[in-house]
Amino acid sequence: MKRASGFTIRDFAVGVTAMCVMCAAVTLSSYAAETSVQVQMDMSKATPRSMEPLTERAVLRDYRFAWASMAQALEFNSVDPLQGPFEGDAMRWLKNTVLSQQQSGITQRYGNQSHRVEAVFYSPEGDVLELHDTVQYQLQVSDGGKVVHDDPVTIRYVVLMTPGADRWVIRQLQAVPQF
Numbered sequence: 001m002k003r004a005s006g007f008t009i010r011d012f013a014v015g016v017t018a019m020c021v022m023c024a025a026v027t028l029s030s031y032a033a034e035t036s037v038q039v040q041m042d043m044s045k046a047t048p049r050s051m052e053p054l055t056e057r058a059v060l061r062d063y064r065f066a067w068a069s070m071a072q073a074l075e076f077n078s079v080d081p082l083q084g085p086f087e088g089d090a091m092r093w094l095k096n097t098v099l100s101q102q103q104s105g106i107t108q109r110y111g112n113q114s115h116r117v118e119a120v121f122y123s124p125e126g127d128v129l130e131l132h133d134t135v136q137y138q139l140q141v142s143d144g145g146k147v148v149h150d151d152p153v154t155i156r157y158v159v160l161m162t163p164g165a166d167r168w169v170i171r172q173l174q175a176v177p178q179f
Contacts, residue, residue, distance in 0.1 A: 036068065036112075036113065037064045037067045037071070037113045037115070038113060038115065039060060039063060039064050039067075039115040039117060040114075040115065040116050040117065041056070041059070041060050041063070041115075041117040041118075041119070042117070042118045042119065043056050043059075043119040043122075045118060045119065045120060046119035046120065046121060046122040046129070047120075047121065047122070048121075048122075048123075048124055049122045049123065049124050049126065050122070051119065051122055055126070058167070058168060059129065059161065059168050062085065062161075062167045062168040062169070063115075063117065063131070063159075063161070063168070065085055065167075066085035066086060066169075066170050067110075067113060067115065067135075069081040069082060069084070069085045069086075070082065070085075070086070070094060070110075071109070071110040071113065073094065073098055074094075074097065074098065074101065074107065074108040074109075074110065075107055075108065075109045075110070076107070077098055077101050077102045077107055078098065079094075079095050079098050079099075082094050082095060082098070084167070084169070085167070085169060085170060086169060086170050086171075086173075087164070087169045087170070087171050088171040088172065089171060089172050089173075090170045090171055090172055090173040093173065094173075104143075105143055105144050106141060106142065106143050107141070107142045108139065108140070108141055108142075109138075109139070109140040109141075109142070110137045110138075110139060111137060111138040111139075111140060112136075112137055112138050113135060113136075113137045114135065114136045114137070115133050115134070115135045116133070116134045116135075117131050117132070117133045118131065118132050118133075119131055120132055126163070127162055127163060128160060128161075128162055129160070129161045129162070129168070130158065130159070130160055131157075131158070131159040131160075131161065132156065132157070132158060132159075133156065133157045133158075133159055134154065134155075134156050135154070135155055135156075135157065136152065136153065136154045137152070137153055138150070138151075138152055138153070139151055139152075139153045154178070155175050156175070156176050156177070156178055157174060157175055157176065158172070158174045158176055159172065159173055159174075160172040
């Protein structure tokens with residue numbers, strides 16, 4: 001049966017099926033990247049407010065996704081993965097890092113990420129969350145496709161997250177000296 005636009009119902013069904021397959025592939029790709037980031041999160045010490053279980057799950061999900069996105073951005077020298085999980089100072093710093101890498105031809109690969117995260121502050125209004133993260137990963141730096149550095153790394157970060165329209169976002173990501 002032809003419509004006025006010249007498309008048949010079959011054309012429409014083929015188009016919808018193709019869109020569903022594409023969405024599934026993107027979702028699986030995002031999930032695979034996200035699951036490669038291991039996060040152990042302790043929210044029990046957050047003060048002055050305790051965190052609700054639903055909020056804990058959302059923060060964990062969004063934190064894991066942000067680190068997977070950051071790793072993807074640095075490995076492929078693209079700012080696109082940073083859109084959504086990062087805002088403010090964290091976004092500016094990461095965007096500048098990616099742009100610097102693009103100019104120099106360097107890429108960074110964060111492999112085998114393992115995070116031990118502790119919430120230390122959760123504001124009474126529920127609009128700011130401070131996390132302390134001790135992250136371990138295999139850092140591989142390449143120049144023009146040739147690996148020039150490959151070592152295990154342990155770094156401690158102080159992270160500020162705030163709720164966004166549909167997720168928690170990282171606003172500040174600051175490396176601090178180990179204690």
